[in-house]
Amino acid sequence: MVFLRNLLRQGNPRLHTKTIDRHCDTPMKIALLADLHYGEKGPLPQRRCEIAPTLLKRAVARLNRLIQPDVVLLPGDLLNDGDATDAPDRLAELRTILEKLVCPYLVIPGNHDNAADDFYRVFDRPGEFMEIAGVRFVSFVDPEEPGYNARREAVQLERFHLARRGFDGPIVAVQHTCLFPPGTTDAPYNYTNAPEIIAAMRAAGIALSVSGHYHKGTETIRDGDITFVNAPALCEIPFPFLVITMVNGRIETRRHELSMPREMQLFDGHVHTQLAYCNDNMTVKSAIELAEDFGLAGFAFTEHSGQLYFSPEEFWGKTCYQTGLNGATSQNNRILDYLAMKQQYERDSVRFGLEADFDYQGNILIPPEDRAQFDYILGAVHSLPSLTKDAPPMRETLDTFLVLVEKMLSQEIDVLAHPFRIFRRGGWDTPEELFAATAQLLRKYGVASEINFHTNEPPVEFVRQCLKYDVKLSFGSDSHDLSELGDFSYHLNLLKQAGFDGDLTDVLLPR
Numbered sequence: 001m002v003f004l005r006n007l008l009r010q011g012n013p014r015l016h017t018k019t020i021d022r023h024c025d026t027p028m029k030i031a032l033l034a035d036l037h038y039g040e041k042g043p044l045p046q047r048r049c050e051i052a053p054t055l056l057k058r059a060v061a062r063l064n065r066l067i068q069p070d071v072v073l074l075p076g077d078l079l080n081d082g083d084a085t086d087a088p089d090r091l092a093e094l095r096t097i098l099e100k101l102v103c104p105y106l107v108i109p110g111n112h113d114n115a116a117d118d119f120y121r122v123f124d125r126p127g128e129f130m131e132i133a134g135v136r137f138v139s140f141v142d143p144e145e146p147g148y149n150a151r152r153e154a155v156q157l158e159r160f161h162l163a164r165r166g167f168d169g170p171i172v173a174v175q176h177t178c179l180f181p182p183g184t185t186d187a188p189y190n191y192t193n194a195p196e197i198i199a200a201m202r203a204a205g206i207a208l209s210v211s212g213h214y215h216k217g218t219e220t221i222r223d224g225d226i227t228f229v230n231a232p233a234l235c236e237i238p239f240p241f242l243v244i245t246m247v248n249g250r251i252e253t254r255r256h257e258l259s260m261p262r263e264m265q266l267f268d269g270h271v272h273t274q275l276a277y278c279n280d281n282m283t284v285k286s287a288i289e290l291a292e293d294f295g296l297a298g299f300a301f302t303e304h305s306g307q308l309y310f311s312p313e314e315f316w317g318k319t320c321y322q323t324g325l326n327g328a329t330s331q332n333n334r335i336l337d338y339l340a341m342k343q344q345y346e347r348d349s350v351r352f353g354l355e356a357d358f359d360y361q362g363n364i365l366i367p368p369e370d371r372a373q374f375d376y377i378l379g380a381v382h383s384l385p386s387l388t389k390d391a392p393p394m395r396e397t398l399d400t401f402l403v404l405v406e407k408m409l410s411q412e413i414d415v416l417a418h419p420f421r422i423f424r425r426g427g428w429d430t431p432e433e434l435f436a437a438t439a440q441l442l443r444k445y446g447v448a449s450e451i452n453f454h455t456n457e458p459p460v461e462f463v464r465q466c467l468k469y470d471v472k473l474s475f476g477s478d479s480h481d482l483s484e485l486g487d488f489s490y491h492l493n494l495l496k497q498a499g500f501d502g503d504l505t506d507v508l509l510p511r
Helices: 002-009 049-067 087-098 154-164 194-204 284-293 305-309 312-316 319-327 335-345 395-409 421-425 433-445 460-468 489-497
Strands: 028-032 071-075 105-108 130-132 135-139 171-174 208-211 221-223 226-230 240-247 250-257 267-271 298-304 350-356 377-379 448-452 473-476
Touching (some): 049 087, 049 284, 049 489, 267 448, 284 335, 305 335, 305 350, 312 319, 335 350, 433 460
Parallel strands (some): 267 298, 298 350, 448 473
Antiparallel strands (some): 028 240, 130 135, 240 250
């Protein structure tokens, strides 16, 4: 598994200060997301226009949580048809997603977007330049030329010199259409006056030029003191984007993909459906359609048992944990709806199981006749009677947790879902004294431990304990939103942090 070792060794970029000195060794990290093409499904099947919001949500989550850039650049073609009547609404939807970024972002229109004035009724129009962490970004919206090319007018060339005036740090040029020294790439698009533009860039000491437009993207080009980067299209499988690192005059570009590497044959063991009370936009049909695009070998729907037998009020109010199945009523029973989905959609790559809730006595909240319909059960601790937000977990709470976990494991479940998330949800750090004890219980009963990042941060030390005691692991997205489905970049990074550098098949629960 040399591929896996190399992937894991790429590591997780560390969070860095937002107030770097441009002359120090701290890197400036730039994420480049190009060509979303949000719109209706069109005649080009490789262009996944209809899932652009899902892709952007996935990218924003990855950037915020794992990559942590200083700035995000979106060099145009956010829409597939800027003249459509719903174009402003689609732009507003994308802006809502982008507002969740924890770093600044800069966005410009491309040739598929609205006219610039219309585009900037939704997005903030950049000024002459934007300065972030000691780097200036100069963006351009240039007239189109035949053949999907562009040209830059003389008045715009002067902006390079304006950005340089009184400033000796790096300057980055941002445009939609590809910009390269002629003859240096196979890209069919360029500026018709590229030599003139590049001469002005050299005179102003521009360090970096970034663009989109050409969906394949190109290799990074270094020409003299200028680096030219052209990003591939986010809207096409495997949904790539770039991260550029600038430090002390060095510029490095790394490609990321929102899909998982198909050769890794990853399986998502924890996915929800439209029956979940906490569902955002999941449906069985849409999840199945997306799973292959996201590089998964397969996945399992695992609906909350407590939500299939109890009303929302009984589930969220924790009545179900107090009464057990004796408190369930027929009018709230939706298991037949779930079984109908199973009958219609189940196949080798799409399994159906349950995320089993347990009452406070450790009894599973699934009737025996219904449990017999499923061969895959996750067990989850969603509530503890003695855990409150008013005081840190005491010995009694920790003992109760271990007793409940052992009762769950003894009932032949396959995976312990998000083992300690209940403490995080309660606002407390996970008590480390539970790690070894829980890992030993998992080994005793032959149950796998789930790695789950849904509103959760799995403790790396617990993963080390599982590896130490040869406890199998299960990757679960716990998807309540389609953008979460099978995104295991976080899981792979956690394994690296835990010191794992081997063959995944040695540690993951077999499908």
